[in-house]
Amino acid sequence: METRPGTVTAPPAAVAGASAAKTRRKRRNTDDGNVRYFLPKAGSSPAKPELGQEVASEGEALIEAFKSGQSFYTLTAWKAVPEVNGGGSPVIVKQAVART
Numbered sequence: 615m616e617t618r619p620g621t622v623t624a625p626p627a628a629v630a631g632a633s634a635a636k637t638r639r640k641r642r643n644t645d646d647g648n649v650r651y652f653l654p655k656a657g658s659s660p661a662k663p664e665l666g667q668e669v670a671s672e673g674e675a676l677i678e679a680f681k682s683g684q685s686f687y688t689l690t691a692w693k694a695v696p697e698v699n700g701g702g703s704p705v706i707v708k709q710a711v712a713r714t
Contacts, residue, residue: 648710650689651675653682663687 658664675686691711
């Protein structure tokens with residue numbers, strides 16, 4: 615490996631570790647009461663998903679999906695609502711529908 619004066623070359627493992635440290639991981643938002651969790655209906659496929667049994671939490675969905683060797687689905691309901699900005703022109707935005 616050739617280096618130029620004034621430059622520092624890090625070993626490849628250090629570079630890979632640094633780039634992995636910079637990547638963001640999605641946080642699981644388990645406190646979001648608008649998300650619902652479902653196991654797939656018998657006979658459904660990822661190409662044509664059908665919701666089966668609803669489970670109470672993400673943790674329960676993970677466990678049941680692992681036990682049965684299948685996927686699980688999350689569902690969030692949204693509605694379109696108008697929002698008027700300071701400029702007076704309305705914008706359509708999405709708003710989560712609260713579970714009842």
